[in-house]
Amino acid sequence: MDRSFYTGAVGAIAHQERLNIIANNLANANTNGYKRKVSSFSECIYSNLNAVAGEQTDYIAGSGLHVEKTDADFSQGAMATTGKEYDYMLKTEGFFAIEDPMTGEISYTRDGNFSASLAEDGNFYLVTANGKRVLDTNQNAIIIGTRTMQQQEDTINPEYAMISGNDLIGQIGIYTFPSTNGMQSNMGTEFIAVAKNGQPVITASSIETLEHKALEMSNVNLADEISKVIEAQRCYQYALKMVQTSDEVEATINGLRS
Secondary structure (H helix, E strand, O other), X not given: OHHHHHHHHHXXXXXXXXXXXXXXXXXXXXXXXXXXXXXXXXXXXXXXXXXXXXXXXXXXXXXXXEEEEEEEOOOOOOEXXXXXXXXXXXXXXXXXXXXXXXXXXXXXXXXXXXXXEEOOOOEEEEEOXXXXXXXXXXXXXXXXXXXXXXXXXXXXXXXXXXXXXXXXXXXXXXXXXXXXXXXXXXXXXXXXXXXXXXXXXXXXXXXXXXXXXXXXXXXXXXXXXXXXXXXHHHHHHHHHHHHHHHHHHHHHHHHHHO
């Protein structure tokens, strides 16, 4: 009874984790550049029944399953035209590289919802919605505006020389990896490369690889995710039923003993 109780319990936990992953996908169905997450299950250890330790028998039982890992599906999302000057959509594989100006940490994203941000040095940088700076092909932050010398002392009505979003195509770096398997998800649409991803391959963007004034939508398919919710809920209910039945059988046996 202990084995069946344990198998049902770990099964319920696994499907609860799966439901959490699906819920996160649904919550980000309208998040630009979001890549849906897919859970992978692994069976728990098997053991031989009615056998001396190390002896093989024909009676083998498992101990349930667990969520082994969660992968990101990097398939292309649909295009949404925005008309905004500093919005870009990647039409190929790869990522934009972005740098945290406070820590210097580099992460990667496919969300091209960028804007201009004025820094203390008087320059405008191309940044993400959370203030991280977009990098060029030399891994330098992209400057899209600056004060002219004549305007340096004009604090009442300062003006800046700005580069158009179309002129930036060719400066924005596109970063690809030998493998995207195992990239760490960070803050929704951002990813951090790990050792097994290999060194990034950097290329310059072009009109063939970037769509100006457009964004890549989430690749979450609502119909698929809802069907997965129903499936995971049923599995969760069956696992709990197994726990309940095991508990009832155990209670009956204990009652007979008394």
